[in-house]
Amino acid sequence: MRILFVDDDPDARVLAIRAVAQEFPNAGFREASDLVSLDQTLLEQAPDILVTDFDLRWTDGIAIFDRVKATNPFCCCVMFTGTGNEELAVRAIKHGFDDYVVKGAKQLRRLATAVRTAYDRGRELRELGENRDLVLKELYHRLHNNLQIVISLLRMTEKAIATQGDREQLADLGRRIQALSALQEEFYRSEDFRKVDFAAFLQRLAGSLTELKVGYVRLTSRLEAMVLPVDLAVPFGLIANEIFTNSLKHALPEGRSGGLSVALERLGDRAVLTVADDGDGVRGVDLFAATSGLGMRLIGRLTEQVGGEISFERGDTGAICRINVPL
Template identity: 35%
Template sequence: MHVLLLDDNPDDRELVKREVRALFPEVSFEEVGTDWDRFETVFGDGSGYDLVVTDYALRWTDGIKILTHVKAARPDLPVIMFTGTGDQEIAVEAMKAGLDDYVVKSPRHLARLRASVRAVIGHAEGRAALRAREAELAEALRQKEVLLWELHHRVKNNLQTAIALLRLRGRGRDPAIRRDLDAVAARLGALADVQSRVYAAGDLDAVDMRALVTDMARSLIEVYGNGHVTLRLDLAGPLSLSVRRAAPLALLLYEVMLAALTHGFDGHADETLTVSLVPMTEGTPAVITIEDNGRGFDPVAPGDGMGWPLIQQLAVEAGTTLEVGQGSAGRGTRVALRLHPAAGTVAPS
């Protein structure tokens, strides 16, 4: 332990040294009693000291100036003002400037000086330990984030590789087999889109569902619309979800839109698939609606999709309530997904 001691009275410096040695026998001192230049020289950047004890009334400066200089260089370096010339106003001014303790210089306050040294050193050690722990946690968090981003990057790349392999394996196969392989590849594509958005946005808690729904609906219309189904998007506002909710929701939306396009239309004119989003407000869930104006479809019925039990499971994982009813025009099917407000949902600002 190394202490900087500033007092122009040698006897008072010895008094302070005796009290500090009673607590820390191995302590060393640097003493300043003459002028400011010597103080600046021995103090430097303050990195070599564990404690500063200064008088207030020095013939060449005052304790407030010493305190200000020390705290400017090392804000966490504890400073005790041990003086017999100050008053309450000076003590208050010094405390506002960052003084750690103020002790009146008198024989009956020597025990108070020893207690003050013990207290400020203990607090400084506690602050240092806290900073070290915070630095450890910050580094652990940084490493975790790096690992997460690397994981998401690898997942995205692996999904894209799997999609390419499935489509490659489907070439030249029986049409039914190729159709099944393409369906699996398309579902993996929905997950890959979520991963791509996570990686691009740089935020695990802010997958842009509005953009994802838009791209997904347009892609499905292009493949399954057969040139006669029009897409109507009515996306009233933003919706951001954590990847934990976005991934199952993306699969769920894919299944419902696919079922509407493959089973809800019969080739008549003016057929429209409407996808709407009503954003979350305080106390009101966000709602994503998929509706056809054709003959309608039954998401419960078996078919080419993933099956009703799995759709229900995806709804639970995404934190949604699934409501199925007749379309608003009196025909077709309307499926509404109500997203319950929960951790992992970011309300629009």
């Protein structure tokens, strides 16, 4: 453990170190009295604990806090100063300091206790965060496995159904659950469970759907790197699944070969997904009405849920669908 003391007064640093050493006898203590010594210390190794004065000839304690936190965001920080008041104490705590101690010989024991309490509290919070991440990762993994079991059961049931229309509806349901499973896999692979690599998800989803298609499908993708929050990624991912499925089903029916183009880009504060095919497409001006089945109703509701916009048009050789959602 490394503890950094920043103060212009060498006597104040000695007294503070002596007091804190009673709580951390095995720690490594470093001192900084100017910008050069501070930068040299931070360059060698970021501290785990910072004790700093506020009123320094060359800067102030708030700036020291920012500089140290940039090297170690988990460093616990205590302000130990004699040139402050209640207003400064409130400002320091709001800025992120763990505690504020008024400088003085009788306050040295209070300083040591404040540093120990701040460090222990920070360590407990980090451990809780790490445990939470492990639990979430395991939950995502198990949910992904359970979804795979559901998909397998649906496929077994699909084979046992005699009616073609019923089999197709069950297969569509299986593909929707598969899309959710693919999103779950991106979740537990991510370092931050609140976000997902949406471009990677689209690439995997489009690839898996085209592989299931009877007949060769040439997949072209142009996906801008984009990380989305879970609340947006889930409905947007389900929309993408319905659009891909709709294009493959209506543009390339009965094993017909063709091409599917997928593009994802950021335009201002919106994400735009464009899906185009060069197959039979859906003829007529009102493409939305021509494909107003369950999948299209689901697209409409999910698009409304995320505040997005969707459009359909005839391309030179097929149909084009564009959907944009606010980021």
